[in-house]
Amino acid sequence: MTSTTAGLTGRVVRPGDDDYPTARAGWNLLFDHRPMAIVFARETGDVVTALAWARRNQVAVRVRSGGHCLEGWNSVDDGIVIDVSEMKSAVVDAAAGTATVGAGLNQLEAVSALGAAGVAAPTGTEGTVGLVGATLGGGFGLLTRAFGMASDNLLAAEVVVASGVDGAEAITVSEDDHADLLWALRGAGNGNFGVVTSLTYRVHPLRQVVYVTASWPGLTHLREVFHVWQRSAPFADERMTSQLEISQGQIQLIAALAGGSEADAARVLEPILAVGDPAVSMLVGDWADVYAGFQVPNDDEAANWKFLSQFVSQPLPDEAVDLIGSFLAAAPTPGCNYFANAFGGAVTRTEPAGGSAFAHRGALFYAEPGAGWGERGGPKPDDALTGRCVQWTADFAKALAPFADGAYVNVPNADDPDFATAYWGTNVPRLREVKATYDPHQVFRYEQSITP
Secondary structure, eight states: OOSTTTTTEEEEOOOTTTHHHHHOOOOOOOOOOOOEEEEEOSSSHHHHHHHHHHHHHOEEEEESSSSTTTTTTTTTSEEEEOOOOOOOEEEEETTEEEEEEEOOBHHHHHHHHHHTTTOOOOOOOOOOOOOHHHHHHHOOOOTTHHHHHGGEEEEEEEEEEEETTTTEEEEEEEESSSHHHHHHHHHHHHTOOOOOEEEEOOOOEEEEEEEEEEEEEEEEEEEHHHHHHHHHHHSSSEEEEEEEEEEESOOOEEEEEESHHHHHHHHTTHHHTSOOOEEEEEEEEEEEHHHHHHHHGGGSSEEEEEEEOOOOSSSOOOOHHHHHHHHHHHHHSSSSSSEEEETTTHHHHHHTTTTOOOOOOOOOOEEEEEEEEEETSOOOHHHHHHHHHHHHHHHHHHGGGGOOOOOOOOOOTTTTTHHHHHHHHHGGGHHHHHHHHHHOOOOOTTTTOOOO
16 A cells, blocks of 8 residues: 555645645534545546545545535545545536536535526535535435425436446446446435446426425424424425424424415415414525525534434324424524425425435435534534534434434434435345445445445
């Protein structure tokens, strides 16, 4: 094994370089790694070179796009990080209903590029998250019930895979070529089979959305709001996708209607807006502008995060909703919450041609107990607070586990011994076959990677 990183191409950042502290930092500052190099690829050839170099030198490889891997698994001490975040491009063919984008686009950049052409693809709601990472785990947000998962709309990809004894090559994956790998990339693609460098999506004409928020102070109306939401949101007009974000101080509904008018949105949301006396706002606008408008500036986000994920396929009973309330009432910081995103609609009926590894189409909603603490650029939080936040999240998820059915690979449950089944259900054996075909030597390996 060599200690020099000579031969790597692209923008290579090493320990000692002025930009190394910034280059090695992920979004979740709870985790801290010191790789021997971060390779910011400018073109596919840089990825091929980096992967082959790592194999020849027997150096661990991790793959990174937006840097949001919540457990820090997109970096590794003394290995190399192949970072695709500078591979930014977007070519939209509105007539054909497709868009091909570089793997470096984050979700805000992708929404903006597609919006300029009058089209959209479903993404998650956090703009700084890498589009490729969100898509390869499934990908859902405020357009999901209208257009399906991000991964459902993935038609093709360019992927750099390990080849031969110590080489690497780029292959194009579609429903006609390497269809088994396309199937796996739709829900299990992050860091498991290769480095995705570009993606081709099916896109949908969309100019106008109605963006709605409603908030109830405190938790007084929690039972009623939650019950109405979980019984209506997954079955509503599928142009409407809604979320609940519940914290110690308020219950907030966030919703988007793809097309239509304020009157349409009010009609669809009538059952939940009739609960109590919520403060309601409606905004009719271009989806790209609306999306940009609800982003939280990165510096305003907590520095440290612990999330756990659960899919829910039966309505939560009073007992479970009361647990949510009691945990939030005792939350260790104001940055703690319970988040839920409605499913149903297109997710249940648009599994893509060739299928997908995503295993939770029957869920009513996705849910996430999470804690945020510490200021970006501020003092490091004391270990006692970190311990309390991590323990609170674990206890919260454990209390709700009897009511949950599966988990989401993009929000990993790090301590789950049966994580593969939780993420991919009955698709695990087939995923292991795909792994054996494309990465038999487990070049792409991390704490919860798929084994051949």
